Amino acid sequence: MASETAATTTGPGAPDGAEQTPAPGIPDHIEVERALEAILMIVDEPQSLVSLASALGRPVAVVRDAIAALVADYDGEASDDGTPGTRRGFELREVGGGWRIYVRGEYDDVVRDYVQTQNPSKLSQAALETLAVIAYKQPISRGAIASIRAVNVDSVVRTLLGRGLITEGFTDSETGAIHYVTTDLLLTQLGINTLDELPKISPLLDDGSAGFDDVR
Incomplete structure (x- = not known):
């Protein structure tokens, strides 16, 4: 079972109790939510929480919370101070065991018309x-x-x-x-x-x- 912590590695033959080297991840000053957005904007298929956590070098629980925050943000939910949000034309959806950004359902016709006229490989x-x-x-x-x-x-x-x-x-x-x-x-x-x-x-x-x- 995959661990819900950032991945770590040890060198061959490392003695028991030796300090582990953290997997490479984002610098501390970069927000997890912004890093997730950057990744999810370019992926071609849904990404699991474990793979995202591994890429960012953060615990799965942290990535899960960040995903939930992005879902709420894109859905236009009000912030903690009551400020109304803006419902985006796209949404973050869980599909096939992973997460990916999709066009929001009510804009399917708009995108379909564009693809049918602009995409020669349909x-x-x-x-x-x-x-x-x-x-x-x-x-x-x-x-x-x-x-x-x-x-x-x-x-x-x-x-x-x-x-x-x-x-x-x-x-x-x-x-x-x-x-x-x-x-x-x-x-x-x-x-x-x-x-x-x-x-x-x-x-x-x-x-x-x-x-x-x-x-x-």
């Missing part, structure tokens, strides 16, 4: 549809995906594998078919903790497709 419609099938029906083979979509999905599956959004779950011992599952990266991109948080899709399907949401 997934194609075919890739999005295939990813949705895998997310809701996983583990699922390439043949089963093709059967649901009624098209060849070989190139699309390769694209999703290359993006790290899906991975090979297992190979069927009888048929040799590879079954695919989504990765933690997809959860991160969607801003959810588990696949159970995916919206129910059956009511949106023309044929009802009873049980489509249950196979996950």
Whole structure:
């Protein structure tokens, strides 16, 4: 179990009771909250409390309190003296066992419009549809995906594998078919903790497709 104190090290063969060398961390004059902001602004995936504490050279309990303070600050909660805060367009959210800064939900449309017009590397419609099938029906083979979509999905599956959004779950011992599952990266991109948080899709399907949401 990871210690809830800043990491320390000892040299090889150090005698029992020898003083440990603290892991490198931020200087004492730098506020933990400001250092956390700097790190969280550039990370591509959620960071655990332990990894953040290790990076800052501070106890996990201190980092946990600083995270809570940042969450309250970004949410616009009033300060201790009653001064009202400003609700930011972003929020600090715990996803997949770690913390990362995300766009606040009410600004999703604004960001979506920007990304759709400015980001040339977005997934194609075919890739999005295939990813949705895998997310809701996983583990699922390439043949089963093709059967649901009624098209060849070989190139699309390769694209999703290359993006790290899906991975090979297992190979069927009888048929040799590879079954695919989504990765933690997809959860991160969607801003959810588990696949159970995916919206129910059956009511949106023309044929009802009873049980489509249950196979996950």
